[in-house]
Amino acid sequence: MIFMFWRKKNKKGLTLVEILFATFILVVGICASLLYFTKAILVTKTARDITTATTHAEYILEEMKTKTTIAEIKNEDWQTWATAQGLNTLTSETVAVSYSDIAADLVNITLQLNWVTKGRPQQVSFVTEIKR
Numbered sequence: 001m002i003f004m005f006w007r008k009k010n011k012k013g014l015t016l017v018e019i020l021f022a023t024f025i026l027v028v029g030i031c032a033s034l035l036y037f038t039k040a041i042l043v044t045k046t047a048r049d050i051t052t053a054t055t056h057a058e059y060i061l062e063e064m065k066t067k068t069t070i071a072e073i074k075n076e077d078w079q080t081w082a083t084a085q086g087l088n089t090l091t092s093e094t095v096a097v098s099y100s101d102i103a104a105d106l107v108n109i110t111l112q113l114n115w116v117t118k119g120r121p122q123q124v125s126f127v128t129e130i131k132r
Contacts, residue, residue: 049090053113053124056087060111061128070107074099090115106131
């Protein structure tokens with residue numbers, strides 16, 4: 001409609017400029033859609049990795065609850081335990097556990113899971129308290 005004044009009154013059909021303009025709009029729309037779906041795939045992969053790491057942390061924390069003393073929790077090699085349980089499914093996944101105030105009845109435990117996604121390090125940390 002915008003280009004109507006460029007046409008001669010007795011010609012029917014579309015001009016080359018109109019076809020190029022419509023093609024350009026169509027290509028821009030398709031490219032925007034492809035970029036959106038590509039980003040959605042990447043975000044989904046990241047969310048899946050975080051969910052997997054969180055599940056692994058839950059397994060470790062639940063195993064800590066089964067120990068009867070703080071010394072048992074502290075003396076366990078949690079990286080080896082996680083590997084034996086098959087909880088190292090993420091790329092370069094490692095488990096680090098730190099304790100504060102081991103002598104007290106209430107112990108703060110920090111559980112950190114690290115992994116690599118596309119060359120970038122990722123991590124989730126969980127802090128809990130256990131009383132014995």
